Amino acid sequence: MKRIPMVSIGVALFAAILPACAPVKEYQKNRLNDSEMSLSNRKVEKNELNFQSYREGSAGANGGKTGGGCGCN
Amino acid sequence: MKKICLTVVGLFLLFVHAFSQTQTPDTSAYKPRKLRFDEVELVSSYYTQNGDHSAIRGGIGDEHVTDLANGVEVKFVAWDAKQRKNSLTAGMGVDHHTAASQAWISKTGASRRTDGLRLYPTVDWSRENQQKGSSIGAGVYYSNEFNYHSYGLDINAGQKTRNNGEFGVKLSAYLDQVTMILPSEFEPAGAYRTGRNGELRHPDYGSSGRQTYTASFSFSQIIDTRLQGILLLDLVEQHGYLGLPFHRVYFADGADSIEKLPSNRFKLPIGLRVNYFLGDALILRSYYRYYTDSWGISSHTASLETTVKITPFYSVTPFYRYYAQTAARYFSPYETHAATDTYYTSNYALASFHSSFFGAGVRLAPPKGIFDTHLKTLEIRYGHYTQTTDLVSDVISLDLQFR
Numbered sequence: 443m444k445r446i447p448m449v450s451i452g453v454a455l456f457a458a459i460l461p462a463c464a465p466v467k468e469y470q471k472n473r474l475n476d477s478e479m480s481l482s483n484r485k486v487e488k489n490e491l492n493f494q495s496y497r498e499g500s501a502g503a504n505g506g507k508t509g510g511g512c513g514c515n
Numbered sequence: 516m517k518k519i520c521l522t523v524v525g526l527f528l529l530f531v532h533a534f535s536q537t538q539t540p541d542t543s544a545y546k547p548r549k550l551r552f553d554e555v556e557l558v559s560s561y562y563t564q565n566g567d568h569s570a571i572r573g574g575i576g577d578e579h580v581t582d583l584a585n586g587v588e589v590k591f592v593a594w595d596a597k598q599r600k601n602s603l604t605a606g607m608g609v610d611h612h613t614a615a616s617q618a619w620i621s622k623t624g625a626s627r628r629t630d631g632l633r634l635y636p637t638v639d640w641s642r643e644n645q646q647k648g649s650s651i652g653a654g655v656y657y658s659n660e661f662n663y664h665s666y667g668l669d670i671n672a673g674q675k676t677r678n679n680g681e682f683g684v685k686l687s688a689y690l691d692q693v694t695m696i697l698p699s700e701f702e703p704a705g706a707y708r709t710g711r712n713g714e715l716r717h718p719d720y721g722s723s724g725r726q727t728y729t730a731s732f733s734f735s736q737i738i739d740t741r742l743q744g745i746l747l748l749d750l751v752e753q754h755g756y757l758g759l760p761f762h763r764v765y766f767a768d769g770a771d772s773i774e775k776l777p778s779n780r781f782k783l784p785i786g787l788r789v790n791y792f793l794g795d796a797l798i799l800r801s802y803y804r805y806y807t808d809s810w811g812i813s814s815h816t817a818s819l820e821t822t823v824k825i826t827p828f829y830s831v832t833p834f835y836r837y838y839a840q841t842a843a844r845y846f847s848p849y850e851t852h853a854a855t856d857t858y859y860t861s862n863y864a865l866a867s868f869h870s871s872f873f874g875a876g877v878r879l880a881p882p883k884g885i886f887d888t889h890l891k892t893l894e895i896r897y898g899h900y901t902q903t904t905d906l907v908s909d910v911i912s913l914d915l916q917f918r
Contacts, residue, residue: 463678463679463680463736463737463738463739464738464739464740465678465679466679466737466739466740470740471737471740473740473741473792474737474740474741474743474792476792476798477880478798478800478822478824478830478832478878479743479790479792479798479800480790481735481743481744481745481788481790484876484894484896484914485556485558485894485914485916486558486876486894486895486896486912486913486914487896487912488558488560488586488912489558489560489562489582489584489910489912490560490872490896490898490910490912492584493562493564493582493900493908493910494838494872494900496864497564497864497900497902497906497908498814498838498840498864498870499808499810499812499814499840499843499864499865500782500784500804500806500808500812500814500816500840501782501784501806502729502731502749502751502782502784502786502804502806503747503748503749503784503785503786503804503806504747504786504802504804505731505733505747
């Protein structure tokens with residue numbers, strides 16, 4: 443729990459960036475709309491995320507499933 | 516004569532002008548488009564691991580596992596009378612795994628079953644109102660394997676802001692049943708019966724419930740023409756039987772039992788993803804997550820992908836992920852738990868360790884399809900994973916998208 447302030451700093455930085463956001467028009471989004479710029483996980487990563495959630499003690503905050511796991515060995 | 520010529524030229528220009536205008540369609544009589552096929556996506560993976568800390572043998576023993584996972588998703592799209600986009604995605608996944616440790620559910624390592632099959636169909640629906648920048652959706656899930664059944668559902672909503680941001684919220688619930696397959700030495704006398712062909716059968720293992728409730732929140736923001744990020748927060752509450760009944764624990768005095776864990780767990784992961792388009796051919800995808808839970812685990816995850824665009828439609832992406840966690844307060848290795856402990860486990864997923872995962876992916880997405888076929892996107896990715904518990908694994912995945 444001691445390291446939660448680090449997260450708070452990250453969230454605060456993100457919040458601080460928001461007012462500095464430059465207005466971006468639709469025609470200026472060609473780079474942002476590139477499929478490699480997607481803010482979600484790649485579909486090809488799906489099973490990597492599955493095995494990591496079974497072999498590690500933590501999961502979540504990556505837009506994926508947070509339950510319904512397998513009865514793994 | 517000049518007047519006639521000017522009149523003819525004038526009439527000609529009038530006709531040219533009249534026919535050069537494209538007729539504007541009458542949108543007042545907009546007709547909704549019926550549900551039509553949009554795309555189909557196939558994802559296959561082969562995973563293999565080796566280690567020496569099997570939870571079935573109390574933290575020692577072979578952890579060799581192979582898993583072949585195949586999934587297909589078919590997406591349909593329809594536009595309704597209010598010009599809202601409706602998407603329906605139906606998916607089916609089939610995994611086949613082998614696990615050396617399963618043989619040791621029997622005390623003598625003689626269990627016949629060392630493999631298993633998992634089936635997991637899914638259905639997702641979403642509705643997007645592009646004029647209002649809002650979306651809603653829902654999904655249902657099912658997963659079935661020999662010792663585990665899971666039913667899941669979620670509802671979600673999103674709203675774009677005026678300043679290129681978007682809020683998202685998702686509520687999900689998973690209702691699971693764990694089949695109570697005990698290590699052989701803990702089976703009550705007479706639990707097995709002899710079948711017609713002389714084989715041993717277990718008529719009813721019984722089961723225990725497990726529930727997982729999650730509230731997920733996200734906020735994404737475009738920062739400039741090359742930079743965007745997303746903040747992710749999950750609140751996860753679990754209840755019920757949270758261990759696995761065939762995981763042994765050996766105490767310091769040599770006695771053994773099955774792992775015992777609390778019947779509730781609260782998890783709090785917070786993640787931040789930031790992507791940056793550098794120049795014309797390099798994309799940096801970064802991710803950081805902090806995680807803490809009520810069992811005493813806290814972890815940090817950091818990853819960086821650098822996508823190099825060889826051409827606009829062909830890219831190579833090397834990646835590296837670092838992960839470090841502290842141990843759950845209920846974890847101890849083989850033969851170190853005290854018999855007086857209230858809760859105990861020797862599952863190394865709950866131990867203190869750090870891990871590295873690195874590899875690369877290749878992606879092809881030409882605008883006219885690969886070799887002018889319906890195959891629009893092909894992506895292959897390989898990763899190598901090492902844990903300081905000596906667990907080593909490799910995974911190779913293939914994603915094919917057809918339209």
